[in-house]
Amino acid sequence: DIQMTQSPASLSASVGDRVTITCQASQDIKKYVNWFQQKPGKAPKLLMYDTSNLGTGVPSRFSGSGSGTHFTFTISSLQPEDIATYYCHQYDDVPRTFGQGTKVEIK
Amino acid sequence: EVQLVESGGGLVKPGESLRLSCTGSGFDFSRAYMTWVRQAPGKGLEWVGRIKGKTDGETIDYAAPVKGRFTISRDDSKNMFYLQMNSLKTEDTAVYYCLFRWDSWGQGTLVTVSS
Numbered sequence: 001d002i003q004m005t006q007s008p009a010s011l012s013a014s015v016g017d018r019v020t021i022t023c024q025a026s027q028d029i030k031k032y033v034n035w036f037q038q039k040p041g042k043a044p045k046l047l048m049y050d051t052s053n054l055g056t057g058v059p060s061r062f063s064g065s066g067s068g069t070h071f072t073f074t075i076s077s078l079q080p081e082d083i084a085t086y087y088c089h090q091y092d093d094v095p096r097t098f099g100q101g102t103k104v105e106i107k
Numbered sequence: 108e109v110q111l112v113e114s115g116g117g118l119v120k121p122g123e124s125l126r127l128s129c130t131g132s133g134f135d136f137s138r139a140y141m142t143w144v145r146q147a148p149g150k151g152l153e154w155v156g157r158i159k160g161k162t163d164g165e166t167i168d169y170a171a172p173v174k175g176r177f178t179i180s181r182d183d184s185k186n187m188f189y190l191q192m193n194s195l196k197t198e199d200t201a202v203y204y205c206l207f208r209w210d211s212w213g214q215g216t217l218v219t220v221s222s
Contacts, residue, residue, distance in 0.1 A: 043212035096154040
């Protein structure tokens with residue numbers, strides 16, 4: 001199975017800060033990475049697909065990059081509504097696998 | 108508009124069975140790859156399995172922890188997607204989500220396995 005190692009597990013940042021989350025795959029997954037945002041009690045929401053494409057209606061302060069085994073997700077200017085847990089996810093092979101999640105809080 | 112609605116969750120004892128259902132609308136159901144993802148309380152997301160669409164042979168894949176105990180199926184005539192869960196364990200306690208693609212999720216249904 002492909003392991004997705006996501007870091008950090010949690011972070012605290014101020015409104016307006018740049019926030020970066022990384023995900024390392026255990027093998028080459030080309031560009032087949034999604035990033036999800038999940039707020040408490042809600043289903044996850046797709047933010048990025050194919051590493052760097054914004055989901056429908058997703059603000060442009062969110063971005064993604066990477067290929068192969070190293071992937072990065074960035075919030076260019078953290079907003080209060082971005083408080084959530086973020087997950088990377090690979091869909092290059094089955095079983096599909098997720099990172100452990102990053103909980104983002106406001107400092 | 109794509110809509111997915113799960114049902115069938117509840118409280119069961121270890122070793123018992125439960126069947127989850129998911130009804131979909133707003134898309135070509137028979138061609139759709141349908142997926143189950145679960146989330147244990149306070150934990151991360153875990154892929155359970157998926158069934159491909161009719162044109163791709165309805166192939167089914169499962170995650171290792173559920174293979175041999177869970178069965179995924181579909182009834183395209185009813186736009187329904189199922190997860191039959193047998194020999195349930197306490198570690199199967201989770202919210203179960205059905206998905207169409209990765210941008211359309213149901214609201215989730217809670218399965219609690221406890222004696």
